[in-house]
Amino acid sequence: MAESVYLVTFLALLGEGIVLGFAPFDHDVTPSCAENETICEFKWQINYTETMVLYDNFGDDGHPLMYRNGSFYKRLDCGVNQQTTEEELLNTLTGDGSYKILYTVNGKFPGPSIVVYEGQEASLIIVYRLRTISMVFRNIIFIVVVRVKNSLSKEGVSMEGVTVHWHGLYQKGTPWMDGVDMIGQCPISPGQSFTYRFIAEPIGTHWYHSHLSVQRTDGFAGALIVLPRSRNRRSSDQNEKIEKEFVVLAQDWFHQSSIELTQHFIWDLRRYAFGENATRCFFASNIRKTDGGLAGFMLFQSGVVNGRGHNYPEWGDTPMYPVLPYETFVVKSNRTYRFRLINSGNAFPLQVSVDKHKLELISTDGRDIRGVETDAITTVPGERIDFLLRTTSTPDNYWFRVEANGAGKTKAIVQYESVEKEVPVSKEKTCTEDDWCTDINCMVQVYPSDTYRNCTKISDLRISPNDRARRSVPRAKNDGTFKEIFLSVHFQTVTDFAHINGKSFIKPTSALQTYPNMSEAIVDCDSSEIHCYLEVCFCTHIIKVALGTTLQLVLVNPGPLVNESELGLQHPMHIHGHTFHVLKTAYSHYNDSAISVSLNEDILCDSVYCDHPKWSNDTWGGDNIPGINLEDPPIKDTVLVPRHGYTVIRFTANNLGFWFFHCHIEIHQIMGMALILQVGDVDEMPPTPKNFPTCGSFDFSQEEFEKLVENSKRDTNDTGETSVQSDLKLGTGLSSVREELEEHNKGPPCNNTDQKNKDTVYVIAICVLLVLMIILAGMLCWQRYTNDVTTNGHSSARYVLLHAGEGNESREDSNYLTFRKL
Template identity: 30%
Template sequence: MSNMIERLVLVFAGVCVALAEYELSDYASHPCMRECVEGAPPMSCTYNFTVENYFVLTKACYDCPYNVTDCYRPHCVATDGVGRGIITVNRMLPGPAIQVCHNDMIIVNVHNMLYGSEGTTIHWHGVFQKGYQHHDGVSMITQCPITSHSKFQYRFKAANRGTLFWHGHAGLHRSDGLFGALIIREPLSRDPASHLYDHDLPEHTMIVHDWLVELTINRFAGHHHAGYDNKPASMLINGRGAFQEFVDPDTNQTVHTPYSVFKVRKDKKYRFRVISNGILNCPIQVSVDHHDITMIATDGVPHEPIVVSSFNIFAGERFDFILDADKDVGNYWIRTRGMADCGVKSAKQVAILRYENATEEHPTGPTDYESGRREGKLLNPWNKKGTPDLTPVSWLNTTLADPLHMKQVPDKKFYFAMDFNKVDNYVFNHEELYPLAAVNRNKRLYLPQMNHITNIAPPSPPLSQYDDIPKDMFCGSHNTRNCTHQYCECIHVIKVDLDDTVEMVLIDEGVTFNANHPIHLHGHHFRVVAMDRVNESTSLEEIKMMDEAGLIERNLETPIAKDTVTVADGGYTVIRFHADNPGFWLMHCHIDFHQSIGMGLIVQVGELNQMPRTPKHFPRCGNWQYTGEVDVEEKPRCPVDGAGRNHRESWLLMYAAMLSILCIKSM
């Protein structure tokens, strides 16, 4: 009888857990969202993420945007009003924010409910994952994709603080809505800028990005295979904005979906945390009408404060600033203005800075594209040399107390040249059937590559299944002999020793297009020791000659630490990092279209025997070929009823079903 009761309890508990996981929480009042206190014990912070295909302005939105209140209903995703397919976590865009304290344990149970059997993963952008390397969330590098209708538990320590974020890292899911904020706070006593502000509120986290008017895979396939447009026309701020026009049938007035609103109180100073989930080649200029702002951190790392009128943020970057609410009580526009690809269609968006006691109205002043062009001092210029009014991030001085590990001569040094290369490939410009030379110029695809190599995903993750990867798939002399004239694709791995000081000279040759590439390194942050734009175009050879002649000056004393940095078109960025985290770490352009077709490489830190052990029962995947059947000895079966279960089991399941009904009613 005791065994029967035990089994019933287990069934009952399982039903209740399943129902709890089905609840799509926004975690706006999660217990881990708290003030971080010196000496307080860390917490274990659990989140359930359900990943789904979803749509803008579903039935959950009722009468939105005609009744604006409806736009804020649970499960209503209004975006900019354009009806399109999206991918969400818990039917939110952005997905739930994770806000914890330094050294908390983060546990995220991801349930993949995508239609069409798509696999997915989630990357924790900016988290170094030291000791938790298998939880970096990069499809086919650190794990297999989470298959449809299955679950995967990410579990890692919030070991490095600051403004971070999470996003999909399989396919183009990040571009369709699979992203959200990840903020790791520390006690104010450890924050070198804490004396400059009064409040650091969860609601002052801001995610900005360009936004397409259709599913990203449609635009991706159309652009790469048929030469169709890839330029964004819209942008979002915290998943909201105005783009699509609606005519109210009752008033005949034009209405829009609502803007994001950020509330402040006069004469208080607030810390804002800005994240770029940028999708395409779209640097974003951010400013606040009538307010200068004080920049204090980038990519989670504090630096000496600098007062600016605006700043640019590239895909994958984060910036923290302080806003002094010292203006007249009222409403002010927060502006984002896209450049490069976004500039073609004048993509922009606004949000509202609303002072306490101000009327709930839109600010005065235009919201067109040109009104977002803020004059004055700017941080992080796009494709410009540094000047008194243009401050590159390499001019920032860190206040980070961590050791620099800056040797005068690094242990390993690499040069990587990036550009859009004119080379036929069997995917987009088949050498025999439709080569570059034979197709219309507008339909030619120039490949974004590093050192003329297209990185391909392994068939199995090297971190957990290195021996399952055919060795001839890795880059070597056998497949990279003549890459400047023919298409080279391979698993592009560079190897460094554990505890090496590694320098990388990143060069954007800038021959084909006036673009730029924000480069993100997983597993580490790096010091930005130098950066400059040389000319409209350059070459690896020119930069190497400049370097050998001592013409590239490096800051090895107080360089800022980042994990994502732009490389100016026709210029270079020099980074250094301490390779203290064994594993396989992706380094790639954070523009989704570029990364998806191979603009990246893998940094192997340490020998295989220095890698962390793979967790028990970790999912496996890879190539398979039929080699014959296996004889399986048939196991004895219990007597069963017509439903395929024994009679005692049937009675137990009936009782469990009754308990399940009670569980549902109690929730």
């Protein structure tokens, strides 16, 4: 019977074009559809999947992997273990070897890559189902259409909504496809389906991820790459032959779920990150950066590259589980490879390098820049970098290093195909006075002199000459179309409040892009009734501008307190629906020992919290700011705001809609470091598609409730209508209804003898049927039991109830039972 159930399900899924199974993440950049197609369609299903569990072909049963004596074993049953093969280990979502529930797309972590051509229409359909069957969907080559089935409910155990944000895409004309819950759309509930359709633009390395709760860093993310069509490829793209392109998603990795991590912030439990029962506590002051600040506000436990990583206890060099597979990029000698790297993490900046190799940075956030050769490149969460790796004539296995700002690390491998795959023994570069180390996008600008390190700021990069003509910097004007706004981004370490300009963001109760009554959907920051505490107010922070306004945002990061030398972190700020020019990045004020001591002198604060900063020089502003680049600055959508520093960005608000602007440290965004940029009035914005789902709060009066209760007590007339419905048609009121009821009750009492006799017969019949059904069920169960206990082998999927024992011993004398579902 069980086989027939699976067969029916399997055939039904095949009828939908679905193929079941698991496979390792494919890191090759391979187009998902042909270049001449105008539509590229995808089908997805979102599942719960646990790391370090080997699932069967249907994903409904799993075998945990356990580490014993230097090897991994899969648990077939209690006391029955079998050593895993290399193939089985490769087909398991390993993470860093710890057990953790993930949100996976088609059973994959990271999710399957979307690789499309510019201008193609993308479509994604999300459907929620109550039954979880892990699936892998083949890409259907039509529009860029992604059909997503959400199976985040396992037989009612959990009911979670999802949304999908397409990080880096403009969504011009389709703001309700941006995928931010309660801004662009309502969360998609279990049992519902949702189709995303959008145009793939601009060209470059982007990504997708959940934008609901903290699902992003627990697996729900993947690459979204937009390739140029042949006719639009620039001449500079053909200067050097690229042998192959790789996708790299790198992130910090935590053994707890992100929901638990977030709640630990709220409950002030971060100090117990080593374990609630552990004797020692975690303090950020235990790990410091070169500028004297803290490396992180939470414990870095480990990291993963394309879903594979290792846990290095006590920040050492020996992994906890050495036999776990490394993500491996196979290359040939004397070739050039393009790596498209995405920092998909929760909180930590990640520095990338490859032993014995230089990297050439050629793109940031999907936008081409003039190539810069370097030893390392640092990224913050949400950023993407494309770099070229030129292999040498010395084949070997080399470490692909991912360092977390001094707080921890993880590794992958670059393997030359002419050598056997082995754990590398290569060493990272030693910085000397004669051979300095170089980094790009550093967390600090000044290093102690004896470290022999140089840093290139993001604002020092230059866009590719081929982009300059069509991406010129809009200039400041005095005609009312230019606005300069200071935004002070804050995470108060003591209170764990996250906010911008003293306003901690509260989500609307209705999705703004569905155009609800704004006054009912938001908590107005200008209201005298909003809740405030310790100079922080909790409201729906909205900045509204007219279409075509040029905005210059001065992003200031004063830390929790302006003159606090230790506390404070960098913040990666991301904008939706737009890209911006990075005109200037300014770091902290340093002393002679390269220690950060206070906020950059260019900024004047009104208080120690600096919620309303301004230029320290009254003559500055607009185009008149020392050190800004108005000629060829880089273009990005996610940018670092250094600790005790500031970053100046400029863009034209040319995309109608409600757009999220927030810190991409996921916990900071969840806790309020966000605002909404409203471009244009609602009546100017694109109307939602027909039947686009809406949501919101609900309330009704006591008077209406009493009326409904009164009406529900009315009898039903002979036509099947309630008395109220009949009254409405006849134009009578409640008084006439009461009179009719009273008159009806004056009649002679009903004789219920016949009805009672009928009821007795019905009860007897039902009792007889129940007895027969119980007898029949018992006979079937006995037959099933006698058949199963004679079956040779304990792993059959058909048995319902079996005695369980150790190994292949007889099960008749076991002292417990094992239940298995059909």
